[in-house]
Amino acid sequence: MSDFPAFVHINEEGPREGFQIEPGPIATARKIELIDALSATGLTHMQIVSFVNPRAVPGMADAEQVVAGITQRTGIAYTALWLNERGFERAVATGRLHNRGSISLCASDPFLMRNQNRTPEQQLAGQHRIVEMYKVQGIPVERGGIMAAFGCNFAGDVPAERVVSLVGQLLDIAAEHDVTLTTVGLSDTMAWATPLSIKRVAGAIRDTYPELDLSLHLHDTRGMGIANAQAGLEMGVARYDSCVGGLGGCPFAGHAGAAGNVCTEDLVFMCQEMGIDTGLDLEALIDCANLAQDIVGHALPGSVMKGGSLRRLRDKISSGSGHIG
């Protein structure tokens, strides 16, 4: 409880994580509707599309139209995911996105091979090339990322020392190219993390690189998402990716490996109730979660969208109107 950050930054990824995995098809206009609604909740960072091969991810084939259709609000960084130069060029071509470079390594060699068909050496060389590409394009590179930082379905457990070593490699790559990483994101890609491993890894990185901001990308496949975020908060981690309604997978559809991201409004509820500011309007987020549920056409795993906030109950109690059942 002692190391709680005063302010937590939420990077909303529901539109990207959610719409790329839903069997769909979901109308472009409805995607835009959700993004525009999320823009009114106080969010300052939102990943809204991915620029990937439309044959591999048909749900993102309309990425350009989505970006073109949203009503941009001042103060919000709308971002996209890309996996290669072609995707990056598509993002730049929209002229409407907050494009930032990042470099990433993977804590699991077998996952890297299966997911990106690369050896660790190829991945390392690739990150050097990508930093240079961003520099040539005048794109800042301030973030690093570690995939599968807490365990891997193909490699098993990941020791904290390995993650610390990978963070060191990321910082070395950046230094060689005269850029400075301010944030490193740890992804629990396959939902192996527990509150204990979050604390171990975050603590080990903090001990070695105290100046570095950490961010967490947590999956809720095994129900540990909010507890893992809580462990992050206790370690002072102030940056979280999350998805409204728990978009990003359907834990009820049986495709276990893909099950949902940590849920934005549940995380914001926990922060608010523990006195941590997020700058976000919880009731507006709950409305967005219900909208997202309507758009995808099936129940979403978020809890506070069903259980309701406590602020509303407190307001009713203090106004003397009692409980609403």
Add this chain to the structure above:
Amino acid sequence: MSDFPAFVHINEEGPREGFQIEPGPIATARKIELIDALSATGLTHMQIVSFVNPRAVPGMADAEQVVAGITQRTGIAYTALWLNERGFERAVATGRLHNRGSISLCASDPFLMRNQNRTPEQQLAGQHRIVEMYKVQGIPVERGGIMAAFGCNFAGDVPAERVVSLVGQLLDIAAEHDVTLTTVGLSDTMAWATPLSIKRVAGAIRDTYPELDLSLHLHDTRGMGIANAQAGLEMGVARYDSCVGGLGGCPFAGHAGAAGNVCTEDLVFMCQEMGIDTGLDLEALIDCANLAQDIVGHALPGSVMKGGSLRRLRDKISSGSGHIG
């Protein structure tokens, strides 16, 4: 992480919490089937029925038949819930239950009035009477309980000092009747707790009554169940009520106030992965969760039952057969 208990005691309440709330009707034989399956998971405490008015809770009208039908395993304390002397007598009459007395107070006066139609003074007097009744019957009284210990839909937030004071009242009642409470259970009846309030309340009680065992009864209405259990573990709390599959409410049915209990196999998964022994067979619990889902006929909120354990993945990795997708 420092105060983790070495062993966590799980009191399974799925059959009681689950079958009393399901719209049903659920065949008696299927209730017995689940209880018998749970008996093979290593559980040592299981609350299987409630003896309440069958007009108020039709799902428990067959409580006697359920108790009569189960195959009892040595070493398991099968218990029942009752709310009055009539219910207690029915439990005793089965001749097959582990009947223990307990006394309880409520941190919310308005909830006490709505739920039990009693003032705090009436509740206090009632607890004195009930201890005497148990003594006359030769029933040990070792447990106390505090309802709505973390907040209430009708009264709002509950300060930690109030809970400590109520624990003191419970101990005083017991002392007056020459019985000794060894455990006090804190119920987050209406899902107001956060990890921070769990730590505050558990810490305040531990500071004042260090010899007392605490147990937690957590609801997951706002998605905080596992994070709250984790906070309990960090405070050294070693006793948890939980429900297989997250039985005990259907968060997808919109009756928010009743949404599920913390899920047994998710809690056991977290404990195991953090090195805390529970004596339970996680894979067998997952099978029970799937059985429970089949019995109630709708998706249950448990996560590990969908995401799978990590032990199975580790086994596959170490046997060289890789990931199963």
